Each structure stands twice: as C-alpha cells, then as structure tokens.
Amino acid sequence: MNTRILIVGASIAGLTAAHWLNRYGFEVTVAERAPQLRAGGNGVDIRHDAVQVVERMGIMPQVRAMAADVLGMKFVNADDRAVARIGIDEPESVEIMRGDLVALLHEAADVEYLFGHSIRELMQDGDGVVAGFDTGLSRRFDLVLGADGLHSSVRRLAFGPEERFIRHQDHYFAFADAGADLGENRWVTMYNQPGKMAGIYRSGNHAQAKAYFIFRSGRLAYDHRDITEHKRLVTEIFGGDPSWQIPALLDAATNDPEFYFDSLSQVHMDSWSSGRVALLGDAAWCASPVSGAGAELAVVGAYRLAHELASAAGDHELAFARYRAGFRATVDKKQQICVNIRLMVPKTTVGRQVRNTLAQLM
Template sequence: MRNERILISGASIAGQALAYWLVRHGFRPTIVERAAGLRLGGQGVDVRDQAIEVAERMGIMSQIRSAAADVTGMQFVNATGDPIAGVDMQKIKDKYASAEVEIMRGDLVRILHDSNTGVEYLFGESIAALDRDDDGVTVTFERGPQRRFDLVVGADGLHSTVRRLAFGPERDFVRHLNHYFAFGDADAALGPDRRVTVYNTPGAMAGIYRSGNHAQAKAYFVFRSPLLDLDPRDAAAARAVLSDRFGNESAWNVPALLDGALADPELYFDSLGQVHMQSWSTDRIALVGDAAYCASPASGAGAELALVGAYRLAGALAAANGDHRQGFRGYEQSHRALVDRKQQVGPNLRLLVPRTRLGMAIRNAITRLSVLESMAGMERIMAPSTNELLPDYPRTQTFSRSTTGCSR
C-alpha cells in the first residue's frame, strides 16, 4: 500500500479514532501530542447518529454506554437559587427513542486510546515545521530529531498548528461566534445530582454540571464578547478575563463556582468559534475534526464529526490504496454535507445565553411549555441529526497486535 507512514498531530478524539482505523486498513500511524500524556479533562460530549455506528464498528459502544454521564435534566435558577424553569432531557430522549449517549470527553479519549494497538505515540512533543516534497513530508519537531512521513494529518483542534503551517493563519479560517466559554472543577455540593443547573444574567451564564457517574462536578461559564486579543494558551490571561467578567457577581453559587474553576489547574477557557475551509487537504497534508470543521461546543456535534470524519478519512485512503489525492478527495466528498448541517448551531446559544432580560423571560416561558418537546429538546439534543448510512470500506490489510508506543 502507498503512503503507509502517517503522522497525526493530536491525541484527542479525532486523532485517536483516525489512528485506530488507519491501523485496521494497513497503515502505520504515529500520534504526536503536545501534552506529556493523555489529556483527560473536558466537558460532556455526545456520541450520536452516525458516531454510534462508528463506535459499534470499533467495538467500544458498550464501554461508552457504561461510562455515560447520566445527566437527565437542566434547570434554570434565579439569584437565590430557586428553580424558575427547566427541561426534562431524559423525557425528550425517551419520547424520540434517542440512542445518543453523553460521555465526558476524557472518558471517551481514554476508551479510544485503550482500543488502539500498533500505534506509536510521541507525548510531550509538537510539530515546529513541515517541509513537503513530491515523495513525502519532512517534519521538524520542537524537541526531537526530524523525521520523514508519507502523509501528515492535523487533528489538533480549533487552534491547529498543522493548519497554520500548511494552510495559513488562523484568522483566515476561524469565525468567532461572539462568545467565550470556560469550564473547570466545581464542588459537587453546589448543584443537584444528574442535573445541569444554570443561572443567567443578560449575555452571560454560570452553571454546574453534575454527572450521575462522576464524583467531580464541573463549573461552566459563557459570556458574550467580541474577539479578544488573547493567546488561548496563556492560562494567566484567561483566568484574569474570567475573573473580571464574573468576579463581581454575588448571586446564587457563582462566587463558589468561580473560585473552584480558577483553582483548577486544567481550567479550559477559549472563544466559541467555527472553522470554515474550502478544502481540508493540501498536497500530502490533511485535517480532521475540529482542526478542519469545528462546529463549536454550542453545536454539540464535535465528537460526532470527529469520529465520523476519522472513519471516513481512513476508509477513503484505504479505498484509494493509499493514493492521498484520491483519498483526500473522497473523504471531503463523503463528509462535507454532514459538516455543513452540524455547523448550523441554530437557537442553542440564544436559549442558553439570552442577550436581554426579555430574552431570558421568553426562554423561561418556553421551557415551561411542551413546545420544546416538539422541537426534540435543546442544546445538544436540538442539533440536526441524520439517518444516512455509513459507507463500508475494504479492509484488505492485516494489522499487528503489538503496540509500538513510545513517549518523550
């Protein structure tokens, strides 16, 4: 098979899933990850629609269901913590016979990693430069020696290094959605079990997420803002922005939630953005997952697009016998329509973060009516779904059961 040696940048959902399928198709993937090990933090993500079928074909769907977050509802509270509206998410799922599963991002990454064999890992390393020619890509790493690969795939998220090096600056592809988002650890006593509890002020929300299967709760913060001049990897600057936005809010449990999040060394803070690109590949370099088509956390579709995109990219390369031009073209043709649908965020942000007090009142009134059930829910449940069947790709190669992983 042609182009067997493939470097994947990023050991999250898309990167791990891509490596799994590449091995099964006879390729030899290497994953390079900036972090010293697996990053197991993060919010709840949904495995739904076609992603369920991908997980079934990987043999991990039962593990995903066993690790489900088990959140059954969302409630909105006032400044004193009294419930003023809510959504029975479990009732909506039952009504529409939804098979989707919400799982914490870190749990899904761990399950994917544990299912991988025959994958080389380079932890604590990152790509500094890519030098392409007709026969392959010479990769310069920040720490280790240069190495040669046939193909390189960026699965390194919204702020992808591979995308920047191969396609151009981030500003050309990332559309800011006028909101910032943060989450971190929270004291579980601050919210009811198996519930998402949300407190709103105009243009902002603070909340707590309590999974039924996890002792650790998560604090969530969202606020409207134009794009800030902020490096997303500058943890101190991110904490300063979050403190400035919510530090004077004394209502409900906001001060305690903020204290917990700021004390979390793994606090996540970033803009809500989408990635829009005319093509996800150039020469011998391609993108998958958020690096190529981030739909933003407001879509609830990130895990689905990552799992399905990884399956299609590996399968298209195999169907083309490793011909990257044909394989990358087949990947884009098969996956583009799903991406376009899932990037239609719709009313999710307006429901979770109304801009005005009138908007908050209207949202609360809507949640007290049955109209939400006819809309098939809110937030992730309201994301567009599809009943399309996944293609079957030939598996003409065998794979080694031995693991060649290493770390730096």
C-alpha cells in the first residue's frame, strides 16, 4: 500500500483530500508555498454532491453558521439604480467565503503541514517520488498530489509547461477588499460598460465588502505573482472611468495587500495523472471563477480521489484510472461557461440591454 502521500497546496481541494486520506489511514503531508493559510478570496458555493461530502466531514453546521447569506445579483446603471435582479434559489446549497471554508477544512485535516515550502523538483522512480523544495528540504513519498491551482508547479514539473493545458477565456478578473459602506447588503451589485464589469459583493454575515473587476482582453504578458503589476493592469483599464462607484472601488482594491488578479482560464487535460503524480482541483480542471463550480469540483474531486486510493488499497494506477473515468463527465459539464460570461460581461451596449431584459424576465 502506498501510504506516504504529499499534497502540494493548502486550499479547498488539497485540504479536503488531506482529511479523507488521513481518515482512510494514509500518512499525509501538505506543503504550501505561502507562510500560512491564505485568508482571502471570494464567496464559493457548496452545492450538490459537495454538500454530502462536507456533511460526512462533520463541518456542515459550521459552514452553514458562517454562510455569506447573499440573496442574489443585481445590475445597476451609472446612477446606481437597479435595472434588473436575479435571486438565488438553491435551498440545499451554501455560499461561504473562501477563506472561512479553508480555515474549517484545515481544522478538519489533522496532518503534517509544511508552510513556506514551494515545490521545485519531482523525481520519480519505480518505488516513489523525491520532492525537492525551495527551502532545501528533500523528502521521499510514495505518491504526490498536485492541488496547487491554475498555475500549478506540480503540473509543470510532471506534465509540462502550462501553455499546453491552459485555455484563456478572453477575460481577466480582480478581487479585493472594498469600502464597507459600498453596495447593498446581501447582494452582488454589478455595473457594466461594454466589455467590462465592476462589482460589489456584500455578504450578509461579513462587514467587509469586496470589489470585483472583470474586463475582456486577449492574452496579456505579465508575471502572475507580481501584485504591483496586477494593480497597474487593472488601473489602466478602469482608472479613467469616473462613473458609478468605480473610483472608490479601485482606490480601496489597490490598497488591499491581498489584491488578487488572474486570467479567466480553464485547464483541459487528457489525463490527470503521470506515474505516481496526480492532479486535483484547479490544477487538473479549472473551470474558471465564472463557472460557480470551483469549490464544488474541488471538494467532490478530492473526495473521489481519496476514496479510489482507499478502495484500491493504495494501488495508484488503478485508483488514478478510476478517478478520471468516474469524474470526467462532471468536469466537462461544469466547464461549459459561455452563458455565464455573456450574462456578467456583455460585449456591447446592445448586449447589455438584452442581458438586462432577460434578467428582468428571470
């Protein structure tokens, strides 16, 4: 039985897998390049099969207690008048802030953690994998699971450069703190100009509002870890627009040290495993934030992978094959996001008018 497992990435997918693998009797180590858990992030949805997984983990009461309690989305004009609203009607699902969910999953995963360790090298042989970190630490494991996001280092080391797998969806987005007095409580407020959107996320159970920015663009050349460059790019797109609440949102967001920026992209791979290395979460199948399915896929995919490894008594070849065969159809379905993008970011003024009319009917 392959008992010693390294998970790279301490976010939703990695921590869920850590919990279940530990519960099934595996010896688990989680490595995370950040010095501590990342507390930021937007609201994420626990829905469908993910609800059952979280309930079995025993943390669903805490998840419900910390729910964001958002009623829906509203679209406004430059005068901040609502022109359409879309309510949320999913009584069985729960929306929770990403950082809150990660903290709960961390508490539920009683395993070894290596914070401040970034993976730099993976060397496989017939019996295991040697993982080398930027700290100089080198450890041997039976299996390595990459749960390190869209720009996965594990994927790059075991499968090849990310350009082979990432498909840009012609949009970029940013997310950061906003002034607590902005936006309507319990609503996601969206203001559109052709090809771009600025928004305010106000959770009913959190005092801190969040700012959203999305804009349409072909591929941009930038360092995905350079936050200063990220702020500059968003400021170039939105900084000259004095309408609605954009100046106040931009000012607050660019002063947030946890400002997050990236492309709206998806990961498409024929296989999620290579020898003794497998991927899960966004590293394997990122559907993009506008899918609304990132947390759901992360939780359910991590559970399925852990379950297959336990069922196969650690036989990774059998487990990895079953994992892909059993989850591929779900991933393919959740990656169908064209309608979501058109709803949130109409390309033209006419498209915005059509969207508002459809939203009113909904």
